Amino acid sequence: MFCPKCATQNTDDSNFCRNCGANLAPVGKTGHNIVTGIKPDKYAGFWIRAVSLLIDLFVLGILIIICGFSVGFIFGSFGGITFDIMEQIYTVVGALLCIFYETWMTVRFGQTIGKAITGIRVVTTHNEYVSYKLSVLRFLGKIVNLLTLCIGFLLAVFHYQKRGLHDMIANTKVVYVK
Numbered sequence: 733m734f735c736p737k738c739a740t741q742n743t744d745d746s747n748f749c750r751n752c753g754a755n756l757a758p759v760g761k762t763g764h765n766i767v768t769g770i771k772p773d774k775y776a777g778f779w780i781r782a783v784s785l786l787i788d789l790f791v792l793g794i795l796i797i798i799c800g801f802s803v804g805f806i807f808g809s810f811g812g813i814t815f816d817i818m819e820q821i822y823t824v825v826g827a828l829l830c831i832f833y834e835t836w837m838t839v840r841f842g843q844t845i846g847k848a849i850t851g852i853r854v855v856t857t858h859n860e861y862v863s864y865k866l867s868v869l870r871f872l873g874k875i876v877n878l879l880t881l882c883i884g885f886l887l888a889v890f891h892y893q894k895r896g897l898h899d900m901i902a903n904t905k906v907v908y909v910k
């Protein structure tokens with residue numbers, strides 16, 4: 733295909749112009765690029781997502797220990813750190829890591845490590861890449877799910893596209909990759 737900006741010829745499957753870097757990937761209904769390499773109608777169900785979540789919790793657990801320890805070590809070097817303060821440091825570091833891990837990875841890769849291992853990814857209902865705005869909304873939706881006794885997660889079991897409340901809030905779905 734020819735680049736609409738500089739008319740350089742690129743291969744048909746290129747996402748970016750090799751000359752000017754212009755975005756050549758197909759754009760979906762809401763103006764974001766369409767994700768290729770997925771099975772758009774093969775929705776990831778409750779159990780595969782539960783396994784993916786367990787893997788993510790394990791990864792996050794390790795990250796929180798490493799980062800919490802490092803931050804605690806730095807603060808500890810100032811002296812006079814009580815156990816209560818250490819606990820608060822761990823809580824803050826843990827919360828920030830959870831937010832960053834989930835929202836950033838979903839935007840950057842469309843999947844967390846758990847989703848990558850189980851072969852599933854998040855896209856919008858129009859099969860587009862997930863923006864930061866939607867990714868944060870989706871994360872907030874998960875917190876709402878937790879606060880409502882996980883009813884929002886269980887919705888995914890009954891929904892025809894297996895979307896939980898957090899998916900409905902963010903206009904996303906979780907599908908299998910090819």
Ligand SMILES: [Zn+2]
Nearest residue numbers: 735738749752
């Ligand atoms: Zn170009």
